[in-house]
Amino acid sequence: MKLYHCPQTRAFRALWLLEESGLGFDIVPVDIRDEASRADATFRSASPMGKVPALIDGDAKLWDSGAIALHLVDSYPQAGLGPVVGEPGRGTFVQWVMFTNAVFEPALMEKFTNAAVDSSRSGHGSFPQMIEIVENGLQPGPWLMGERFTAADVLVGSSCHFMKLFGAMPDSPPIAAYIERCQSRPAFAAAQAVEAQASAGDE
Template structure:
């Protein structure tokens, strides 16, 4: 299994995800900022838009962190990172799996690019509604699905940490505490070490 990645991108989430899953994988560096550099030919098949992260696992080749996290969690059920298909928590899990790309990122982009929010028109609501929903989701915790950490916590936890690190997170004890819990996970720390090495 190949993970196409570049440090300081959304690909960090999938290094964390794969470390949580405890599976063997190869990190294949891709310089997305310089398309002239040589690239693994599988990357173009996995990511037609030239974005990271992307994954090649046998004949499966695709991109996007939420899609990859869903795939890994279902492909390796022994890791316990996703509720079973017939588990009542599966629906809530799926909602949180797409909350980062579908709600958090558009709301951040709208707010910090000076867009005019309209929570009734936009599928993501607006930044304030996103923060309110985020805080409710991580309360009482410790994880989105209660006592059990899941792939959804990789997606949402990475957003909590990102917003805090870049000064985008308004004062919110619930989200801040949740982010701190994510930071303490051994798999996160391993991913951070990989990120800092850049290889």
């Protein structure tokens, strides 16, 4: 299994997910901020959009973090990353996986750009609505699927982490506590260590 990775990007999600899985994988470093690196034919074969993360697992070439999460959950059920097809809670789990790219990120971009959004027409609603949904989803907690930590927490949790990192965090004790729980996981720390080493190598 190969993960195309660039530090301080959405590839962190896939990296954290793989660290949680306990599966063996190799990292292929890519500087997506460099045009020549993005245009590399081998990389573009794995990621037609020229973005990370991209994962190669056998014949599977995946270049969306949600697709990567679902692939790992279903292909490696022994990793316990989430409910597989037919298992109770599968629909709710998939909904949270999709929520990250479909709702969280567009709402966060709205916050960054101070864009005026008509939530009745916007596919993602609004930033305040997104925050409310996450807060409600964490009840009773501690994770989005209750007592079970899943790949959905990796995706939503990483977005919450970056929201705080980039100074867009609202006053939300439930989300703040959730971020702390995510950051306390050994796999999160392992992924951050890989990121730090990769960043140091770029200097």
